[in-house]
Amino acid sequence: MDDTRELRWSVGLFLAFLAIVPMLGPALAAAEAEAARAWIPVLIAAPVNLAGVLIAAVAMRTRDPVLSTRRLSVAAALVLVGDLALYSAR
Numbered sequence: 001m002d003d004t005r006e007l008r009w010s011v012g013l014f015l016a017f018l019a020i021v022p023m024l025g026p027a028l029a030a031a032e033a034e035a036a037r038a039w040i041p042v043l044i045a046a047p048v049n050l051a052g053v054l055i056a057a058v059a060m061r062t063r064d065p066v067l068s069t070r071r072l073s074v075a076a077a078l079v080l081v082g083d084l085a086l087y088s089a090r
Contacts, residue, residue, distance in 0.1 A: 020053070022083050040089060044089055045083065056072060
């Protein structure tokens with residue numbers, strides 16, 4: 001068993017949390033808005049954040065610590081880009 005397994009799982013779950021929760025507010029606000037323009041930030045950020053969550057899930061299941069760390073770094077970058085796109089497109 002690897003010493004960093006728990007840390008990788010914690011980082012992966014934290015990245016999933018950072019990818020999903022920030023999209024809930026704008027998605028709920030866009031659902032109540034009548035203009036279709038309100039959905040644009042959510043539609044831009046959702047696929048990027050979903051890719052980040054999927055890569056984080058694969059990284060959490062990877063047995064090789066070096067490969068897992070690289071995948072978590074890519075997932076963190078994707079989640080950061082998705083959240084930046086979400087907040088800057090408003």
